[in-house]
C-alpha cells in the first residue's frame with residue numbers, strides 16, 4: 337500500500353474548564369500519495385481539528401496517526417516539528433505573509449528550512465507572479481497575496497499540502513485559478529492535497545470527498561473521473 341497518511345480511530349477532546357467538547361470521534365481513513373481530497377461538512381463538524389491532527393499541529397486524545405508508517409501520535413515535539421517543516425505545507429484563508437518581505441522573500445524564507453525545495457523563481461512564475469516577485473504584500477491584490485501563500489507552501493515541496501478554505505477570501509475567477517494551481521501541484525509532483533471548503537461545487541474536482549458531521553467521518557465519495565478545476569462551479 338502506498339498510504340501516505342493512515343489514521344486509525346482518532347478522537348480529540350477539548351476540555352475548557354467544565355465544558356468538554358468532543359471535536360473528533362473515532363475517525364479512520366487512509367490517504368494515498370498523489371490523491372486530491374476535499375473535506376466538506378457543517379461549521380463545527382471537526383474538519384479543521386482533523387486537519388490539524390494529520391498536519392502535526394495538534395495531538396490526538398486517542399487513536400493513531402501514521403505518516404509513511406511513522407507514528408505521529410507517539411512522536412516527540414521535536415519529531416513533530418521536523419514533520420511539519422519538511423513533510424507538510426499549509427495554506428490558510430488568511431495568508432499570514434510577512435508584510436515587510438517581498439513576495440520572493442516570503443517564499444524564500446519558507447524554503448530555507450526545507451530539505452528538497454523547488455526553485456523559488458520558477459514557483460512564482462508557475463503561480464503567475466514572475467513580474468510581482470519584488471512587490472510587498474501591501475502592493476498585491478488579495479488574490480495575488482493568496483497565490484504567494486500557495487507558492488510559499490508549494491516551494492517547500494511537501495508531500496502533503498493542507499488547505500483550509502483556500503478560496504474563502506477570493507472571487508470566483510481567482511478561486512478557480514487557485515484550484516488549478518493546487519491541482520497542478522498534485523499532478524505534476526504527485527503530491528497529496530487536502531482542501532477544507534464550504535463550497536460543495538469544489539468537491540467535484542476531488543478524487544475523494546470526505547463528509548464530516550458531528551465529529552465523525554460520515555461518508556466518503558469516490559470520483560473515478562474528477563472534474564477539471566476550470567469546470568467547477570459554486
Ligand SMILES: Nc1ncnc2c1ncn2[C@@H]1O[C@H](COP(=O)(O)OP(=O)(O)OP(=O)(O)O)[C@@H](O)[C@H]1O
Nearest residue numbers: 350352357359377378379380381382383384385386
Ligand atoms: N482549541 C479548541 N478548544 C476548544 N474547542 C475547540 C478548539 N478547536 C475546536 N474546538 C471545537 O471543536 C469543534 C470542531 O471544531 P473545528 O474547528 O474542527 O470545526 P470545523 O468543521 O473546522 O468548523 P468551521 O467550518 O467552522 O471551521 C467545535 O465545536 C469547536 O468549537
